[in-house]
Amino acid sequence: MLKHILKALTEGPVTMPGPAPSPAALEELGQRVAGAARVRLGRSLAIREVDAGSCNGCELEIHAINNPVYDLERFGIRFVASPRHADVLLVTGPVTKNMAEALRRTLDATPDPKWVVACGDCAVSGGVFAGSYACVGPVEAVVPVDLRIPGCPPRPEDLLSALLALLEVADASP
Amino acid sequence: MHVEEDSLHGVLGRIGRPVADHRPWPRYTTTPDGWRALLDTLAGNRWTLVGLWGEPGAVHVALREDLSGDLGVVSLDCPDGRFPSVGAVRPAAIRPERVIRDLFGLVPEGAPDGRPWLDHGVWGVRAPLAAAPVPAAAPPLPEPYPVLPVEGEGLHQIPVGPVHAGIIEPGHFRFTANGETVVRLEERLGYVHKGIEGLMRGRTVADAARLAARLSGDSTVAGSLAYARAVEAALEVTPPPRAVWLRALMAELERIANHLGDIGAICNDAAFAFMLAEMGRLREAVLSTADACFGHRLMMDRIVPGGVAVDIAPDGPARVLELAAELRRRFPPLVRIYDDKASLQDRTVGTGTVSVGLANRFGAGGHVGRASGRGGDARRSPSYPPYDDLEFEVPVLTEGDVNARVWIRIREVEQSLGLLEQIVRRMPGVPRDVAGTTPLPLVPVTADRAGEGMALVEAFRGEMLVWVRVGADGTVDRCHLRDASWFQWPLLEAAIEGNIVADFPLCNKSFNCSYSGHDL
Numbered sequence: 001m002l003k004h005i006l007k008a009l010t011e012g013p014v015t016m017p018g019p020a021p022s023p024a025a026l027e028e029l030g031q032r033v034a035g036a037a038r039v040r041l042g043r044s045l046a047i048r049e050v051d052a053g054s055c056n057g058c059e060l061e062i063h064a065i066n067n068p069v070y071d072l073e074r075f076g077i078r079f080v081a082s083p084r085h086a087d088v089l090l091v092t093g094p095v096t097k098n099m100a101e102a103l104r105r106t107l108d109a110t111p112d113p114k115w116v117v118a119c120g121d122c123a124v125s126g127g128v129f130a131g132s133y134a135c136v137g138p139v140e141a142v143v144p145v146d147l148r149i150p151g152c153p154p155r156p157e158d159l160l161s162a163l164l165a166l167l168e169v170a171d172a173s174p
Numbered sequence: 175m176h177v178e179e180d181s182l183h184g185v186l187g188r189i190g191r192p193v194a195d196h197r198p199w200p201r202y203t204t205t206p207d208g209w210r211a212l213l214d215t216l217a218g219n220r221w222t223l224v225g226l227w228g229e230p231g232a233v234h235v236a237l238r239e240d241l242s243g244d245l246g247v248v249s250l251d252c253p254d255g256r257f258p259s260v261g262a263v264r265p266a267a268i269r270p271e272r273v274i275r276d277l278f279g280l281v282p283e284g285a286p287d288g289r290p291w292l293d294h295g296v297w298g299v300r301a302p303l304a305a306a307p308v309p310a311a312a313p314p315l316p317e318p319y320p321v322l323p324v325e326g327e328g329l330h331q332i333p334v335g336p337v338h339a340g341i342i343e344p345g346h347f348r349f350t351a352n353g354e355t356v357v358r359l360e361e362r363l364g365y366v367h368k369g370i371e372g373l374m375r376g377r378t379v380a381d382a383a384r385l386a387a388r389l390s391g392d393s394t395v396a397g398s399l400a401y402a403r404a405v406e407a408a409l410e411v412t413p414p415p416r417a418v419w420l421r422a423l424m425a426e427l428e429r430i431a432n433h434l435g436d437i438g439a440i441c442n443d444a445a446f447a448f449m450l451a452e453m454g455r456l457r458e459a460v461l462s463t464a465d466a467c468f469g470h471r472l473m474m475d476r477i478v479p480g481g482v483a484v485d486i487a488p489d490g491p492a493r494v495l496e497l498a499a500e501l502r503r504r505f506p507p508l509v510r511i512y513d514d515k516a517s518l519q520d521r522t523v524g525t526g527t528v529s530v531g532l533a534n535r536f537g538a539g540g541h542v543g544r545a546s547g548r549g550g551d552a553r554r555s556p557s558y559p560p561y562d563d564l565e566f567e568v569p570v571l572t573e574g575d576v577n578a579r580v581w582i583r584i585r586e587v588e589q590s591l592g593l594l595e596q597i598v599r600r601m602p603g604v605p606r607d608v609a610g611t612t613p614l615p616l617v618p619v620t621a622d623r624a625g626e627g628m629a630l631v632e633a634f635r636g637e638m639l640v641w642v643r644v645g646a647d648g649t650v651d652r653c654h655l656r657d658a659s660w661f662q663w664p665l666l667e668a669a670i671e672g673n674i675v676a677d678f679p680l681c682n683k684s685f686n687c688s689y690s691g692h693d694l
Binding site for chain 1: 294312316337339341364384388435507514
């Protein structure tokens with residue numbers, strides 16, 4: 001194993017260069033937070049992921065941005081285990097009726113200031129599950145949404161650049 | 175054809191009448207008395223429950239005779255909304271029956287568990303898929319759910335979920351522990367019930383394919399394949415040979431990617447993050463190859479009824495061979511590290527054991543079944559092309575612990591690498607028509623006939639079943655999707671018993687059951 005680690009050290013990083021913050025996400029966020037209280041978070045964001053009914057495709061790609069190739073943590077963004085520690089809720093799925101209350105309570109448990117990101121086509125619009133007796137619909141039908149990341153599922157690069165945009169906005173102090 | 179009297183088809187032929195237009199295995203309709211006679215046989219162990227599902231006014235059960243591999247479906251009309259419970263003699267049927275009651279309002283008489291399962295009381299409707307759904311109040315809060323009572327000195331309960339600590343799907347686990355030791359785990363699922371089977375109803379077979387692809391995102395290839403094969407069976411469509419081989423290529427890429435991710439995640443749950451990082455890299459290599467070959471990292475919506483929606487990229491075959499070579503170089507040293515680390519083995523060996531008897535009783539497939547002595551693999555039996563023409567082994571162990579499930583996954587990765595190489599080398603070439611263009615390996619699925627079809631496909635988790643009835647207008651009349659998780663989730667409750675609470679993540683990840691695939 002030591003040999004393996006040494007080799008990895010000499011081979012150089014496998015991590016891809018970081019993408020630029022998504023312009024679309026910056027614009028959406030800019031409109032959203034204009035006039036709202038801005039808080040300096042010190043270029044650090046803590047994210048709590050909430051699966052509110054996804055097929056788990058989005059979760060796979062959210063896992064991927066934590067792997068050594070995309071390495072989200074190098075930007076100061078990390079996933080936390082409790083909404084109490086979170087600045088951001090990253091919500092996936094067409095919000096099933098069975099998960100709506102759990103989502104609302106998770107948001108209530110998140111301290112202010114907080115942002116809600118709808119991740120994936122289902123979270124943005126209900127996706128292929130729109131209109132079901134068992135789904136409420138997009139995330140914004142249950143809790144207010146600050147940023148939308150479309151895709152089925154969103155590609156890791158898209159997730160990264162959208163979250164980087166959020167970092168820019170969250171870091172802009174008044 | 176001579177049929178042994180007590181063989182599956184012998185019994186089904188005696189208690190029921192065959193239905194026309196059900197393929198490829200026969201379906202029989204029976205009477206309540208015939209159904210009860212069937213239950214007598216099901217109390218024994220010779221037949222495996224492969225599926226149990228409802229539709230307005232009827233229930234269906236799919237069975238397999240393990241020795242011969244024969245498959246059959248038995249159906250019972252329930253004009254009075256009741257049927258004799260299968261769960262009373264076969265525990266694996268308990269949850270499917272609770273779903274039949276939740277979705278169709280059909281009551282399993284004599285069922286051991288009368289609580290709802292997917293219905294948490296907030297849909298605003300009862301029996302949503304019944305002929306006449308019952309409007310109900312839609313309270314903002316879910317109904318209280320009575321967990322099973324536990325009594326004893328020194329016991330305490332730990333409620334976990336539905337929102338878990340990691341990036342995983344939602345579900346509720348109620349642990350009853352004595353000190354550190356778990357004495358009972360009770361699962362409560364259904365949180366991600368999206369009403370997939372309801373949404374499929376009335377859609378064209380092509381439309382409904384998008385829903386089948388999203389039954390469980392990690393098994394999107396397997397879900398699409400099972401659905402496509404069921405539709406093709408129903409309508410007697412034969413996909414082009416090249417499509418058949420491309421489908422298998424995608425299925426094996428998906429299998430490898432998932433096993434790699436899970437091996438890393440299991441080790442990470444034993445605090446060995448090194449393996450998560452290394453396996454994450456390898457998984458990423460698989461997904462980017464899939465992306466380069468088929469234009470989507472998870473290969474979603476690439477398999478459709480009639481064939482495939484995209485052909486492989488021109489440089490795809492070479493890329494797949496490069497990937498296989500890279501994994502053959504990089505994977506074995508990591509396996510050696512797993513095998514050499516005493517601190518890791520200390521966590522995985524002897525942890526979360528599933529007995530061979532339980533695995534058989536529940537008909538568990540995939541790495542859960544194969545780590546507990548149950549060697550079933552849908553690619554072998556009933557088998558489907560091109561696997562009947564490919565060489566691979568189905569690894570089986572009998573220890574039934576976390577370590578055994580890790581080793582089954584390791585061996586399956588190795589087997590799937592061999593399959594990738596065989597498929598790329600032997601895949602039928604690109605057909606060219608007279609104009610020199612290359613048509614997509616896809617035949618039209620014309621909708622001028624009705625039919626019923628069933629398919630069994632081996633997903634990375636195990637056997638997935640899809641049953642479909644296509645109407646004469648080319649729309650889905652009823653489609654049932656049964657993920658492998660259905661017969662694995664109950665075993666997780668048994669696996670954790672007597673283990674410490676801290677080992678639950680390990681046990682859970684070594685199973686990696688699908689919440690979405692189960693909750694529908």
